[in-house]
Amino acid sequence: MTTTSDKPLIHAQNVSRHYHLGDSTIPAVNDISLEIRPGEFVALLGSSGSGKSTFLNLLAGLDRPTSGAIHVRGRNLAAIDPTELARYRRDTVGMVFQSFNLLPRMTLAENVELPLRLAEVDRNDRAARVQSALEHVRLGARSRHRPPELSGGEQQRGAIARALVNRPTILFADEPTGNLDSVNGEQILLLLREIQTTLGMTIIMVTHERPLAEQFASRIVTLGDGKLKSDAPNSAAAVQSANATAAPAQSASNEVRP
Ligand code: ADP
Ligand code: MG
Numbered sequence: 001m002t003t004t005s006d007k008p009l010i011h012a013q014n015v016s017r018h019y020h021l022g023d024s025t026i027p028a029v030n031d032i033s034l035e036i037r038p039g040e041f042v043a044l045l046g047s048s049g050s051g052k053s054t055f056l057n058l059l060a061g062l063d064r065p066t067s068g069a070i071h072v073r074g075r076n077l078a079a080i081d082p083t084e085l086a087r088y089r090r091d092t093v094g095m096v097f098q099s100f101n102l103l104p105r106m107t108l109a110e111n112v113e114l115p116l117r118l119a120e121v122d123r124n125d126r127a128a129r130v131q132s133a134l135e136h137v138r139l140g141a142r143s144r145h146r147p148p149e150l151s152g153g154e155q156q157r158g159a160i161a162r163a164l165v166n167r168p169t170i171l172f173a174d175e176p177t178g179n180l181d182s183v184n185g186e187q188i189l190l191l192l193r194e195i196q197t198t199l200g201m202t203i204i205m206v207t208h209e210r211p212l213a214e215q216f217a218s219r220i221v222t223l224g225d226g227k228l229k230s231d232a233p234n235s236a237a238a239v240q241s242a243n244a245t246a247a248p249a250q251s252a253s254n255e256v257r258p
Pocket of ligand 2: 052053054
């Protein structure tokens with residue numbers, strides 16, 4: 001199930017984010033306009049310092065633009081108040097980072113449960129949702145382990161479960177394979193694409209690994225010096241994705257959504 005529709009989910013209009021350091025201004029993101037439709041898997045490519053993380057953080061509501069508008073389902077993230085922006089991050093956004101960011105003293109299940117506690121989900125519902133999210137990333141048997149007892153690939157899958165447990169609309173990932181070897185990196189990308197196709201989730205991923213982007217993303221956007229350099233659909237991955245959905249998915253019954 002790929003639910004790409006024509007109506008944009010995210011509409012960035014002339015978005016800039018300038019940092020001020022002393023007398024100088026760094027245009028980290030410089031007048032970017034972009035529309036992202038539901039169900040897309042967008043890879044943001046570009047060399048180091050090109051503004052990828054800054055732009056991703058703006059779309060995820062972790063930071064605000066210096067100028068421009070970012071509409072997500074009709075709301076402009078640049079204009080809503082801090083409480084509403086926090087609610088957007090909590091309810092609409094799932095986030096995955098290069099460094100996993102799991103709390104080492106907590107079990108995997110407790111880590112995955114954290115967003116549910118922040119969202120004040122009823123205690124009785126939490127355990128089942130945590131287990132379902134862990135099964136979705138094939139870590140159902142690891143729920144009582146602590147992060148230091150898990151491999152890098154397992155930790156990143158745990159971080160993906162934590163990002164999914166609140167049933168977000170958009171999953172943002174900033175260099176999710178940056179700390180992994182190529183085999184584990186490819187497994188994470190396979191998992192992200194499965195999440196895109198089986199849950200119909202919109203995924204926006206920063207990477208500097210073009211071959212991975214070309215293999216898995218449905219669209220490739222390139223940044224350079226804070227500006228949009230190119231934006232093109234990636235039909236090669238679409239063909240692979242269609243083949244992947246034709247085969248019975250191992251986790252088809254592990255629905256995260258109700
Ligand atoms: P990328 O993720 O593509 O490597 P970033 O978005 O992290 O790039 O950074 C873009 C530019 O903005 C870089 O020149 C970087 O040094 C600068 N930058 C990023 N964050 C800050 C900050 N908090 N203060 C000042 N400059 C920053
Ligand atoms: Mg970055």
